[in-house]
Amino acid sequence: MKIRVKVKTNASEQSVEKVPDEIFSEEGFGGLYFVKLKSSPEGNKANIELLKVLSRHFGCEAKIKGGFT
Numbered sequence: 784m785k786i787r788v789k790v791k792t793n794a795s796e797q798s799v800e801k802v803p804d805e806i807f808s809e810e811g812f813g814g815l816y817f818v819k820l821k822s823s824p825e826g827n828k829a830n831i832e833l834l835k836v837l838s839r840h841f842g843c844e845a846k847i848k849g850g851f852t
Contacts, residue, residue: 784813785848788837792829794819799840 785807798819807815818836822828830847837845 784841785811785815787815788833789815789817790829790833791819792822792824794821797821797832797836799836813816 787807787821796819800817804814804817809815818828818833820832820836821833830850834845834847
């Protein structure tokens with residue numbers, strides 16, 4: 784399953800929220816998720832935390848296929 788993810792770093796807590804399908808709907812994607820991470824983006828820390836959080840949320844291995852920055 785492919786999803787789109789919007790990440791907020793340096794948050795006070797971790798969370799994963801699905802944006803309702805009425806707001807976001809794109810062919811070939813399982814939805815848009817807003818993820819808050821405690822890590823900073825320096826040194827790839829946020830990417831590592833993102834993979835752990837998504838893997839825990841979905842119960843399977845997560846991979847990053849591409850990113851904005």
